[in-house]
Amino acid sequence: MCTETSAGVRVEVPAGTVVLAATPIGNVGDASARLVALLERADIVAAEDTRRLYDLANRLGVHVSGKVVAYHDHNERNKADGLLDSVEEGATVLVVSDAGMPTINDPGLAIVRRAIERGLPVTCAPGPSAVLDALALSGLPTDRFCYEGFVPRKHAERMQRLRSLRAEQRTIVFYETPHRIAETMPDLLGEFGPDRRMALCRELTKDYEQIRRGTIAQIKQSVDDDPPRGEIVLVIEGASDDEARDSAPSALSVEDLAVLSIDRAREDGLRIKDAIAQVVQEHPLPDGSLANRKQVYTAVLEMRS
Secondary structure (H helix, E strand, O other): OEEEOOOOOEEEOOOOEEEEEOEOOOOHHHOOHHHHHHHHHOOEEEEOOHHHHHHHHHHHOOOOOOEEEEOOOOOHHHHHHHHHHHHHOOOEEEEEOOOEOOOOOOOOHHHHHHHHHHOOOEEEEOOOOHHHHHHHHHOOOOOOEEEEEEOOOOHHHHHHHHHHOOOOOOEEEEEEOOOOHHHHHHHHHHHHOOOOEEEEEEOOOOOOOEEEEEEHHHHHHHHHHOOOOOOEEEEEOOOOHHHHHHHOOOOOOHHHHHHHHHHHHHHHOOOHHHHHHHHHHHOOOOOOOOOOHHHHHHHHHHHHO
């Protein structure tokens, strides 16, 4: 089905399809002609927050003619199949989150997976992305990057995640909230050091958009001096070759694993094979794979002979 927007742009609204559509992350002027047409013509609009959907429609001057249903983190799995039943009957189901692209830290993944399993078509109406916006504005390398979602809330989990990224050489992107940024910055400083470059991007595309660029130490100081408000994206420089080499986990030899296994079996009263299985699991190789348990067992037998 084709429709024409108020600007005279002809847009295809596909029947019998799930459409994931990106919504503005701040500036309503970033709404695409496809988004406008889909909001006007979709048979069902599955929205993370129905009030925000209607607010967006009002600001765009759009009348949402289809059925609007709440589709959020707490109900997306239960609602997916019902929405897909409608797709199977020929309906256009539009999925939108509060801001940005569905499935990127927002609901949508469940319906995509189920649609794939059921052999039903899924497509995207792309648009604004805080991740890509921040990455482009950071001034840091964009050829290779990794998106890590929100910085973990709990201190222990946050430290574990940051530690696992110390040797990461790609540019790293995180979301963070204003009420936790003061806790996060000292942890970034402690794990990545003071001299790595980073950018703190807040309120992207909005009137008070601000990009703070500098070293981790400089950004930490700016957070201490002038706590940022609004939604925050952190972009952090990847490790240098030297940092990656120094931070890379060292692999234990087969003989080291054998010694640990003998100690574990003696201390915990385990069969040696069970002790080996535990020790090997706890000490993965640098590439994430596991040592060969048969080789460790052979080394144990040699030590005991």
